[in-house]
Amino acid sequence: MAVYTDITDEELATLLADFDIGAPLSLKGVAEGVENSNFLLETETGRFILTIYEKRVRADDLPFFLDLLTWLAARGFPGAAPVADRQGRTLKVVRGKPAAIVTFLPGLSVRRPNAAHCREAGAGLAWLHLAAEGFALTRENTLGHAAWRPFFTPLEAAAEALKPGLAATIRADLDALDAAWPSGLPEGVIHADFFPDNVFFRGEAFAGAIDFYFACNDLLAYDIAVALNAWCFEADGSFNVTSARALVAGYESRRPLSAAERAALPILARGAAMRFFLTRLADWGPVPEGALVRPKSPLEYERKLAVHRESADLLLFGPAA
Amino acid sequence: MAVYTDITDEELATLLADFDIGAPLSLKGVAEGVENSNFLLETETGRFILTIYEKRVRADDLPFFLDLLTWLAARGFPGAAPVADRQGRTLKVVRGKPAAIVTFLPGLSVRRPNAAHCREAGAGLAWLHLAAEGFALTRENTLGHAAWRPFFTPLEAAAEALKPGLAATIRADLDALDAAWPSGLPEGVIHADFFPDNVFFRGEAFAGAIDFYFACNDLLAYDIAVALNAWCFEADGSFNVTSARALVAGYESRRPLSAAERAALPILARGAAMRFFLTRLADWGPVPEGALVRPKSPLEYERKLAVHRESADLLLFGPAA
Numbered sequence: 001m002a003v004y005t006d007i008t009d010e011e012l013a014t015l016l017a018d019f020d021i022g023a024p025l026s027l028k029g030v031a032e033g034v035e036n037s038n039f040l041l042e043t044e045t046g047r048f049i050l051t052i053y054e055k056r057v058r059a060d061d062l063p064f065f066l067d068l069l070t071w072l073a074a075r076g077f078p079g080a081a082p083v084a085d086r087q088g089r090t091l092k093v094v095r096g097k098p099a100a101i102v103t104f105l106p107g108l109s110v111r112r113p114n115a116a117h118c119r120e121a122g123a124g125l126a127w128l129h130l131a132a133e134g135f136a137l138t139r140e141n142t143l144g145h146a147a148w149r150p151f152f153t154p155l156e157a158a159a160e161a162l163k164p165g166l167a168a169t170i171r172a173d174l175d176a177l178d179a180a181w182p183s184g185l186p187e188g189v190i191h192a193d194f195f196p197d198n199v200f201f202r203g204e205a206f207a208g209a210i211d212f213y214f215a216c217n218d219l220l221a222y223d224i225a226v227a228l229n230a231w232c233f234e235a236d237g238s239f240n241v242t243s244a245r246a247l248v249a250g251y252e253s254r255r256p257l258s259a260a261e262r263a264a265l266p267i268l269a270r271g272a273a274m275r276f277f278l279t280r281l282a283d284w285g286p287v288p289e290g291a292l293v294r295p296k297s298p299l300e301y302e303r304k305l306a307v308h309r310e311s312a313d314l315l316l317f318g319p320a321a
Numbered sequence: 322m323a324v325y326t327d328i329t330d331e332e333l334a335t336l337l338a339d340f341d342i343g344a345p346l347s348l349k350g351v352a353e354g355v356e357n358s359n360f361l362l363e364t365e366t367g368r369f370i371l372t373i374y375e376k377r378v379r380a381d382d383l384p385f386f387l388d389l390l391t392w393l394a395a396r397g398f399p400g401a402a403p404v405a406d407r408q409g410r411t412l413k414v415v416r417g418k419p420a421a422i423v424t425f426l427p428g429l430s431v432r433r434p435n436a437a438h439c440r441e442a443g444a445g446l447a448w449l450h451l452a453a454e455g456f457a458l459t460r461e462n463t464l465g466h467a468a469w470r471p472f473f474t475p476l477e478a479a480a481e482a483l484k485p486g487l488a489a490t491i492r493a494d495l496d497a498l499d500a501a502w503p504s505g506l507p508e509g510v511i512h513a514d515f516f517p518d519n520v521f522f523r524g525e526a527f528a529g530a531i532d533f534y535f536a537c538n539d540l541l542a543y544d545i546a547v548a549l550n551a552w553c554f555e556a557d558g559s560f561n562v563t564s565a566r567a568l569v570a571g572y573e574s575r576r577p578l579s580a581a582e583r584a585a586l587p588i589l590a591r592g593a594a595m596r597f598f599l600t601r602l603a604d605w606g607p608v609p610e611g612a613l614v615r616p617k618s619p620l621e622y623e624r625k626l627a628v629h630r631e632s633a634d635l636l637l638f639g640p641a642a
Contacts, residue, residue, distance in 0.1 A: 008432040025523065026427045028361060031350035040349060040361060042427060106347045106363060111329040202346065 005037040005052040005095060012041075015094055018085040019101065021045045036213070040104070047104035049080060052097050057213055059098050064139045065212055066090045066100055068132065068189065073103075077131035078200075078208030080105045107200020107207035115246040118231050121199050122250030124206035125191065125227055129220050130255055132189035141192065141216040143275055145181050149174050151278050158281055162298060170274075173309060177271050182219070182264040190223035192216055195230040221261040224251055225268035228315065229276070229304050237303050239314055265315040270308035277301035326358040326373040326416060333362075336415055339406040340422065342366045357534070361425070368425035370401060373418050378534055380419050385460045386533055387411045387421055389453065389510065394424075398452035399521075399529030401426045428521020428528035436567040439552050442520050443571030445527035446512065446548055450541050451576055453510035462513065462537040464596055466502050470495050472599050479602055483619060491595075494630060498592050503540070503585040511544035512536055516551040542582040545572055546589035549636065550597070550625050558624045560635055586636040591629035598622035 012024055022044030030038045030049075037052040053062060066082045070090065073081030080102035082090035092099045110117050143151075152159075152174065156167040191198075192214040200207040224247070232243040248265075251257070280298035308314065333345055343365030351359045351370075358373040374383060387403045391411065394402030401423035403411035413420045431438050464472075473480075473495065477488040512519075513535040521528040545568070553564040569586075572578070601619035629635065 009429055010433070012429075023524065024429055026521075027429055029352035030361070031352060040351070108330055108333075108345055108348055112331070200347075203344065 005054070005097060007039065007050075007052070007094060011094055015050075015092060015099070015101075016043065018087070018089075018092070019083065020086060021048065021083060021101070032210075041101065048083060048101050049104055050094075050099065050101050052094055052099045054097070057098075061139060061213075062091055062098055062100075064137045065215060067137055068135060068215055069102065069212060071135045072128070072131050075131040077128055078105065078206075079212070080208075080210055105200060105208045105210060107202055109197045109200060111196065112235075113196050113231050113243070115240075115243045116204055117196075117201065118243040119246040119250035120201065120204065120206040121194070121196075121227060121231055122224070122247035123253050124199060124209060124250075125194055125223060126251040126254035127206075128191060128194075128209060129188055129223065135189055139216045141190075141218040143192070143214070143279065144216070144218050144222075145177065145271055148177070148271075148274055148278060151282070155278065155281050158284065162281065162284075163302065166302070169309075170277075173270070173274060173305065176309075177267065177274060180267045181271065182260070182267065185219045185221055185261050185264060186258070187217060188220050189215060190218050190220060190226075192218065192223065192226060194223060194227045219264075219268065220255075221257065221264055222268050222272065224248065224257075225265060225272040226275075228265070228269050229272050229301075233304060233307075237307070239307055239311075241314070244315065266308065266312050269315055270305065270312075273301050273305040273308055277305050326375070326418060328360065328371075328373070328415060332415055336371075336413060336420070336422075337364070339408070339410075339413070340404065341407060342369065342404060342422070353531075362422065369404060369422050370425055371415075371420065371422050373415055373420045375418070378419075382460060382534075383412055383419055383421075385458045386536060388458055389456060389536055390423065390533060392456045393449070393452050396452040398449055399426065399527075400533070401529075401531055426521060426529045426531060428523055430518045430521055432517065433556075434517050434552050434564070436561075436564045437525055438517075438522065439564040439568040440571035440574075441522065441525065441527040442515070442517075442548060442552055443545070443568035444574050445520060445530060445571075446515055446544060447572040447575035448527075449512060449515075449530060450509055450544065456510055460537040462511075462539040464513070464535070464600065465537070465539055465543075466498065466592055469498070469592075469595055469599060472603070476599065476602050479605065483602065483605075484623065487623070490630075491598075494591070494595060494626065497630075498588065498595060501588045502592065503581070503588065506540045506542055506582055506585060507579070508538060509541050510536060511539050511541060511547075513539065513544065513547060515544060515548045540585075540589065541576075542578065542585055543589050543593065545569065545578075546586060546593040547596075549586070549590050550593050550622075554625060554628075558628070560628055560632075562635070565636065587629065587633050590636055591626065591633075594622050594626040594629055598626050 012027060016024055025042040028040045030040050032038050035056045036054050039050040041048045041050045069079055070082050072079050083101045084090050090100055152170060159166040159170055191209060191212060193211060198211040199209050228244050228247060231247055232240050234240055277298055280296050280301055284298050333348060337345055346363040346365065349361045351361050353359050356377045357375050360371040362369045362371045390400055391403050393400050404422045405411050411421055473491060480487040480491055512530060512533060514532060519532040520530050549565050549568060552568055553561050555561055598619055601617050601622055605619050
């Protein structure tokens with residue numbers, strides 16, 4: 001949620017001269033997305049999002065992200081489709097930074113999802129997984145299970161500072177995750193950040209997903225686990241099993257889970273809680289001067305991790321009726 | 322340029338239930354405006370800007386601003402028109418803060434205006450002055466000539482810290498402004514912040530003005546003076562007389578100036594430079610934690626003030642051919 005890069009009218013005109021989308025009518029910086037600069041661009045032919053990629057997104061990964069969005073759009077998944085310039089290129093440069101123009105995806109995200117939203121979100125996630133089948137490029141999940149222990153080592157002191165005794169608890173969690181982490185489950189392209197603010201609704205219906213800048217190859221059921229943590233906890237920290245059942249049932253309405261995938265959901269959800277706890281712990285600290293983004297507290301995911309640690313059977317449920 | 326207030330889908334639904342503009346399709350926080358929270362809102366019937374007024378705008382002033390925008394829109398001036406709810410109210414409340422929905426005004430602002438842009442801007446400013454004639458409400462210019470000396474007194478140390486000797490220079494400027502400030506010139510509603518980022522173009526043509534939250538009653542020619550400072554200085558600090566002539570000529574294409582108004586432009590421009598120097602000096606200092614807005618350096622307007630101090634005949638020119 002930030003606008004870092006400013007664009008002059010000359011820079012915009014230079015960029016648009018490469019495209020066949022008409023002259024610009026308006027340009028507004030929007031507070032959306034990970035940590036890129038996003039602009040809502042209106043031209044004579046329609047509305048688009050212009051993204052300037054800031055340093056947090058690795059330039060080497062951009063072809064994967066943009067080609068994936070193009071692939072998904074071509075298969076009818078409602079997302080933002082990259083617009084190619086006259087030479088067929090979607091990856092452009094503005095003010096020395098990588099940039100892309102994608103189509104505007106209308107929709108509203110929900111702040112407090114109910115079970116019906118969770119069902120729609122689950123169905124949307126399965127749609128995404130199915131639409132991504134056959135996509136040729138791959139990207140390792142750099143924040144996946146294998147990365148957590150080395151990621152945590154330099155953060156042990158920060159964990160202790162957050163809560164005395166937490167470092168040892170996390171180390172034990174990492175041991176437990178290593179011991180129980182599943183193998184042999186179906187893999188594919190996952191969104192990896194399927195949070196409510198990245199999912200759009202029109203009325204009560206799923207209208208699409210945005211912000212694919214963590215997308216990678218990993219266990220498909222791990223993506224469900226990320227979503228269960230993001231969608232099914234109440235503000236008071238309690239886990240809403242009705243919402244969780246709805247999310248999984250929605251998912252299975254499009255892509256039924258194997259028994260092994262369903263059995264793995266508890267450990268996958270514990271791992272997904274670890275992943276977001278770790279990155280929030282790493283981002284925590286004094287806000288640097290000039291920063292436009294406030295880091296999220298790691299405590300939210302520390303609590304979710306505790307819920308999964310203490311109730312391993314929380315997600316052991318069959319498909320909803 | 323900031324989004325301070327967040328809006329949940331429930332709060333948006335509650336607000337829109339009072340209006341006849343259809344269901345919401347998308348909502349995006351936009352980095353635009355003074356220091357309010359602005360959202361680009363798309364509904365089934367069109368596009369709007371939803372503004373939540375943060376503390377810097379006095380709630381008592383909002384009826385003046387909103388009624389002025391309504392008045393201007395009714396007279397055909399291209400601006401953002403407040404949308405009334407079913408009870409005819411334009412001033413609403415969201416999350417305990419004043420809020421309003423206005424129509425979306427397309428257009429692009431220019432970062433480096435050329436003389437042609439200045440001519441269009443001048444004509445647009447005169448259009449605004451003429452369209453505002455007859456508007457019944459009034460609002461004192463709380464940042465006008467009478468306010469500068471009391472505004473400066475507590476800032477003398479800050480001025481000295483910025484540049485040794487500056488406090489005495491500013492005091493002498495205030496004396497000179499008092500001695501030469503004009504009286505008897507035509508008054509009316511002025512925009513008072515007619516900067517390039519508040520003026521929209523479509524191609525090369527004036528497309529409207531936004532951000533009326535400094536609008537007030539004052540000398541009409543003072544509004545031109547504010548614009549001359551904002552539009553006609555080059556990045557290197559030099560004053561572009563060609564652009565200035567174009568701006569005044571554009572203005573006079575719609576509202577010819579009296580000889581007294583034209584003769585007053587140099588002192589009005591010096592005063593307008595003082596006004597922006599003072600507020601930027603007051604806003605200068607360490608960035609508070611969590612602030613989303615970086616204050617602008619007061620040095621830009623200190624230099625503009627110096628230009629007007631040293632070249633009192635800079636703006637003594639007749640109308641352009």
